Amino acid sequence: MTYQFAAELAGRTIVITGGGRGIGREMATAAAAAKMKVAILELDQKNLDDTVALISKTGGDVTGYQVDLCDEAAVISTFAEVTKKFGKIEVLVNNAMFHDPSDLLDTSLDIWNQTLKVNLTAPFLCIRTLLPGMIKNGFGSIINVGTVNSKMMIGSDAYSASKAAVHALTRTVAVRYGPDGVRCNTLVPGTVATDAWQERIDRNPQIFEKLKTWYPLRRVGKPSDIAAAVLFLASDQSAWMTGTEFVVDGGLLAGYSPMYPLVEGSD
Ligand SMILES: NC(=O)c1ccc[n+]([C@@H]2O[C@H](COP(=O)([O-])OP(=O)(O)OC[C@H]3O[C@@H](n4cnc5c(N)ncnc54)[C@H](O)[C@@H]3O)[C@@H](O)[C@H]2O)c1
Known part of the structure; x- marks a missing residue:
């Protein structure tokens, strides 16, 4: 993918x-290539180190924080460190996730709670910690990574419920803090x-081969498909977008690709 970067990034x-x-990782790589200052907040120390090394090798301005x-x-304390190092923070992407594919009957309370903690409570904590600074600066773009599972039933029950709540969190932030210059959108891969x-x-x-028949564009997504959308939402190209569900899904939510030929009798 050749990215087109907005200059103001x-x-x-x-x-x-x-x-x-x-x-x-792809978002961080693309953001660094756009000459942004990148802070990665990640639980897994090894993957964090690998990503930082990868981006640093290309001259990117990146710092990793294990948290x-x-x-x-x-x-x-991590956001305090980031602010100390970089000054103001203009963009936050709530991308970390926990996913368990169990159906409701097989979902233990521990798994349910862990899912809500990583997918919903963590974005809440990050947003609540960062917002005062963005409000003070009169500027900010928050991007919450949601999922198509929040829009239709595609399994992974606890995960889908937690992400649907994130979509609601986006609307709250967008409406309440829009007057302060803070935008908030959900990216829906x-x-x-x-x-x-x-x-x-x-x-x-063969899982991706099987899944692609559901996608009108006949392939599953690549991380760069999502990173490109993040950089758009981070940039002033999306200055009048807030509270949206920005769908990047190869057309999945537009309709049931394998179903319509059956209905029409054109199968
Ligand atoms: N991959 C997909 O098919 C898909 C589809 C729709 C939406 N999404 C969303 O895109 C985002 C990225 O997905 P991915 O496939 O790259 O996931 P991934 O599992 O590869 O990456 C998630 C990262 O979050 C980190 N993480 C988990 N818990 C953490 C914690 N407590 N603190 C800090 N870091 C933590 C993990 O270590 C991991 O590096 C997620 O929000 C996911 O819900 C993914």
């Missing part, structure tokens, strides 16, 4: 949670081929 600070691998985003005190799928691939190496 250069010099802005972006905080990306869960940037140690997958979509978050459990479910730990309130750690979130507060469809299936994206990342490490998060490895266990599923191990059980069925």
